[in-house]
Amino acid sequence: MLVRVSIGSGLTYTASVVVIGLNFEKKRNLAAGIAVSGTGIGTMVFAPVLKLIQTTYGYEGLFILSSGLALQSCIAGALCRPSQIENKRKHDLHKQNLVRCSFLSSNIKLFRNIPFLCMCVSVLCWSTGVYMAYLHLPYYVTTLNTTPIQVAWIISAAGVGGFSSRVLSGLASNNDDIDDMLIYSGSFGVLGICTIFFPLYAVTFTGQIFYGVALGIYSGSCYAVMNSINISIVGINSLDSAFGIEMFSRIF
Template sequence: MDADMTSHFVQSNNVDNKEHLERPCSDKGRLSSNEKVCKKESVLEALLGEKEISGSTSDLKERRSIENDDDEVEPQFSDLDSGWAWVVLAASFLSFALLGGSMYSVGIIHNALLERFQASVGLTSWVGALHTGILSLGGLLSTAMVDRFSCRTAIIFSGIFYTGGYLATAFVPCIEAALFTCGIVAGIGGALGYTASMVVVGFNFKRHRNLALGVSMSGVGVGVCVFAPVMQMAKEFYGYTGFFICCAGMQINLVTFGMLCFPSSLENYSHTMRLRDSGRLPQDTNVFKRRVMPYVNVMLNKGIVCLCFSMFLYCAATFLLYLHLPTYITTKGFSENQAAFLISLSGILTVVGRFLTGLLANIQHCNEIVLYAGSMTIVSIATIVYPFVSRHYVSHLMYVICLGLFLGSCYVVLTTVSLKFVGINYIATAIGLEFMLGGVGAIVGPVIAGILVDNGGTYDQSVIVAGGCILMAAVCGAFSVCFVAKRTDVNTTFELRVLELPRNVENTSSLGKIDPSGNAYLQ
């Protein structure tokens, strides 16, 4: 009887293979290893026939026909890199300008609060610390809103929280209330918008994704160069209350920019695939676990873990540098005006550097991981050498030029690098997790440098420590290449999740079973 079953199975397998070779699923360029996938499908159908599972074969065929239609025709992805995608890119660029201007103008906000309430510097500093800390640490908050609703919703709520926080700060009676309104509420607004403004570009571009990310993220530099001076003038001209009302008026534009970011077909597709992945868990799994497990898998991805450590070290070092760089320049005998000019120059060059990085990464066959780790390596080498040549103003100028051109390059390609590990369905989760670890580094780095200086160290030593951290960040980023899996195009192609069947099949009883969601499992 076993021999008859094996003969029947082999015959049906051969017949199905011939049929599948004539079907569209073997069309060139649709999926990697198409013939191999078709063979697996034919074996699966034979398994269903032998196990006499009524209705399962037709259900599976119907399921595959829907999935194959999406994969072959891809009408829902025709809006990528064209039409409204460019409007979304402009909205993302302007959103980053507002977010960057607010994030890097925390010193102006600090001075305004200090003059108004005459509180201690330490207590007032908590407002700025919460403002920037929550913006970075709240990456997963933005991820949750993007995955549950859309990037559009997250950016709109970013503008609402920002506006409400700044308006309330304009009329608060004490610094303790400002801790909540400006530190926490406005910080949540920044957290919601920053991740979503990056992810929405990835959902609207495929062929020009790196270039689009370079353009959008250069908005941070534009915000530092344009909005920061505007905020300073508003503070001097309108006073405390008028200053925060003007800040609220600027940030409410995030609502307008968010309204323009309609979900693309790729974003809708990703949302559907996440719901599908949640439904793949066993039926007796509780709702919470069904929702959370796919995200836990992203967090445990080895490539994403490498990128998280990389961002932690990188942000710890770069925030240390920008916090102490003006003081460091003045300790070398140069004026505060010269130091301010160098910092402004780095902001301008950040725009150029991020755009050029996107342009370079958009070149075919460009390895984004090499670009990610390579830009960090250049910054680390320049930072380690910097203290040894800092007696000359030209050396400061050369270092700031290098810092401006390469400091933001890793952020431009971070989305594309993350796509090598998790795919487009969970890119928001990956980016949010990486930004959260970066936020932890942004808090830890300056504190460690301060402790080092207070305990007899020098600013030269803290700069060298920063250079070492950036070098380790580059190593972590480069090491992630070991975990890049060979896969189909993560942007639009659906992967058939059928387990590899044994090459030598002696009888069908050893193959396994089909779960309610249509997956094959080996016993």
């Protein structure tokens, strides 16, 4: 079941981010930031709510209600239509009668693109670190006598930070004077520092809330700028393949 859920969520997320990249040009990062801010809102709202549902209805009720919520993504996907950018790209490829060959050659070129390969390694590293933090944070704080409801509020605080950072990063990166790669790399640098020193200030609930907010802020900023970074590295025609490969590298 976990494999099927992972495949479904992976396909849904990758497609949703690529759709944003292919529908916006001038304010692509802002659009991406707003779109992926839903992840932060979900973390903020559903951390305490799902805990309450599990307490009230048990794990069976929790899984049924969670699956119903996930099913709503089908409605959102059904409303998406090919953009002018995507239609123009497909038209150019059909005009050249090189659709399949262009697709294959484009993917081969990606694996020869050193900056793109560095991005894949980067995605692998930060996804491993971030998800390990989210995975072990609840257990770690409970060893410090933090109650289950307080743990839920810490995760909710991460959601607040994630929502805010995605929108603000999208706004900031639309400024030509701000480098997308600086936002991408700088956010993970700050998160690394906060994580290294977390055991020193984790002894208080305030410190735990602070880390939750920092975890959300500095792990969420990258999603607003990944489309623009990929386009600058591989071009708009390879955006979907590039982002898909990057997301695939997260599973290792």
